[in-house]
Amino acid sequence: MTGNEKVEKEKVVGSAPETRALQDEFTKEFLTSGEEVQEGYYQFKSKTDGFTMLFPKDGKVSSASYERNENLYESFSFGENKEDENLAFYYMVTYEDRPITNDVDANLSLLSSYANYEGDYEEFEENGHTFYYAEDVYEVDGDKAYNYFTYIKSNNSDQAVRFFARSSCKDFAEECSPEQDSIKDKFLMMMKSVSFLE
Known part of the structure; x- marks a missing residue:
């Protein structure tokens, strides 16, 4: 790490609030700043330098899952x-930058298989x-859990992201009454925040 990179990283963690995302050393590596860019969210930048997105302040990236x-x-x-x-939220994000991303049917098949889903997809730009x-x-x-998932394809390059999100009760033994409309809005906002760095 160069001197300038060290200074920039120190800015991220300087006097940052004690949120779960900033307290986890691995998660912190992806955050561009310790300041929220939107209430409750930091900016996440992939280590491929391929995309950015909103990341919840109470989120934690699994180092064991990272590839x-x-x-x-x-x-x-x-x-x-x-x-x-x-409430517990789980997310799975896969980024690719290669010609195979242009085979939309194959990528939707992968996403459907992961989500155990057999239905159709809504397409919009x-x-x-x-x-x-x-x-x-x-x-x-x-017990019910709600899945929201999308394949996000750049119109200008071979870049794409498969984004899966699930909401469920954290403890099914306790009462849990999630407002599905607000949760759907939350997940759609996060999915739509994906921005490719082309």
């Missing part, structure tokens, strides 16, 4: 808990990206 192949591929998961609402979006209810032993 990277030069600047062509990057995959990781992260979790976020809302203790006061008994926004900010130079094409989104293929779907949502589903997932049940285990009568």
